[in-house]
Amino acid sequence: MKFKIPNYLTIGRIIIVPIFVITFYLPGFYGDIIPFTLFLIASFTDFLDGLLARMYKEESKLGELLYPIADKIIVATALILLVMDGTIKNYEVIAAIIILTREILISGLREFLAGGKIKLPVSNLAKAKTFLQMFSISILLTGETGNKIINFQDYNAQTIGIILLWLSSFLTLYTGYDYLRKGIDHAISEDQKD
Numbered sequence: 001m002k003f004k005i006p007n008y009l010t011i012g013r014i015i016i017v018p019i020f021v022i023t024f025y026l027p028g029f030y031g032d033i034i035p036f037t038l039f040l041i042a043s044f045t046d047f048l049d050g051l052l053a054r055m056y057k058e059e060s061k062l063g064e065l066l067y068p069i070a071d072k073i074i075v076a077t078a079l080i081l082l083v084m085d086g087t088i089k090n091y092e093v094i095a096a097i098i099i100l101t102r103e104i105l106i107s108g109l110r111e112f113l114a115g116g117k118i119k120l121p122v123s124n125l126a127k128a129k130t131f132l133q134m135f136s137i138s139i140l141l142t143g144e145t146g147n148k149i150i151n152f153q154d155y156n157a158q159t160i161g162i163i164l165l166w167l168s169s170f171l172t173l174y175t176g177y178d179y180l181r182k183g184i185d186h187a188i189s190e191d192q193k194d
Contacts (some may be wrong), residue, residue, distance in 0.1 A: 004053070005049075005052055005056075006048075006049040006050070006052045006053040006067075007049075007062050007066070009045040009048055009049035009052070010045070010049050010066045010067050010070045011066065011070075012045060013042045013045050013046065013049075013070040013071075013073075013074060014066070014069070014070045014073060016038050016041065016042050016074065017042075017073055017074055017077055019038060020035055020038045020039065020042070020074070020077065020078070021077060021081065023035050023038065024081050024085075024141075029145050031143070032141070032142050032143035032144065032145035032146065033142075033145060035078075035081075035141050036138060036141040036142050036146075039074065039078055039134075039137060039138055039141055040138055042074045043074075043134040043138065046070070046071055046074075046130075046134070049067065050067065068107060068110070071130075072103050072104075072107065075099070075100075075103065075133065075134075075137065076100055076103070078137045078141065079096040079099065079100060079137065082096070082137070082140050082141070083096055087140050087143070087158065087161075088140065088162070088165070092162055092165065092166075094169075095162075095165045095166050095168075095169035096165070096169075098169040098172055098173060099133060099165075099168065099169055099172050102172045102173070102175075102176035105176060105180065106176060106179050106180075109179060109180060109183040112183065112187075113183060113186065123175065123178065125171065125174070125175055125178075126175040126179075128171065129168055129171035129172055129175050132164060132167055132168040132171060133165075133168040133172070135164060136161050136162075136164030136165040136167075136168050137161075137165070139157050139158075139160055139161035139164065140157075140158060140161035140162070140165065142157050142161075143158075146158065146161075
């Protein structure tokens with residue numbers, strides 16, 4: 001099997017995860033900047049591997065399998081770590097739960113529809129949701145270093161990150177509902193054919 005560049009990028013994103021976890025626990029400046037940088041790299045390769053696969057028609061079964069898994073692993077890991085260290089706390093945890101629940105739900109829906117050879121294309125709003133989600137998590141990963149850089153009146157990096165996390169969770173709910181509605185409509189129409 002020919003190994004394609006998008007597959008290397010996707011596998012690289014999976015390999016980044018344990019390094020990301022280890023560096024998250026580094027103290028001080030390095031514990032803020034290194035995980036932030038790794039998450040940015042992972043986010044960029046998320047965009048890049050899909051783009052290259054479409055541009056050079058290098059879509060593959062392996063890429064189709066690994067691409068959504070890699071995305072969900074890095075996002076879930078980052079959110080869990082941010083909850084564990086108290087960056088995301090109290091009611092803010094609900095935003096993280098919404099994001100994780102939607103990812104699991106839509107993965108299951110895509111799997112179900114794939115059995116019927118039906119693809120659920122990614123909408124532009126879902127792409128905006130992903131960007132906002134990655135951006136908010138990136139800001140939250142900057143920790144105290146980010147707060148020193150971004151500190152305007154009552155708004156520091158962490159406050160801005162939490163606001164953006166809530167915005168992305170609302171977009172997550174809307175796009176998740178939209179995908180679920182399309183999936184249910186398709187399932188009902190298939191049942192009526194039988």
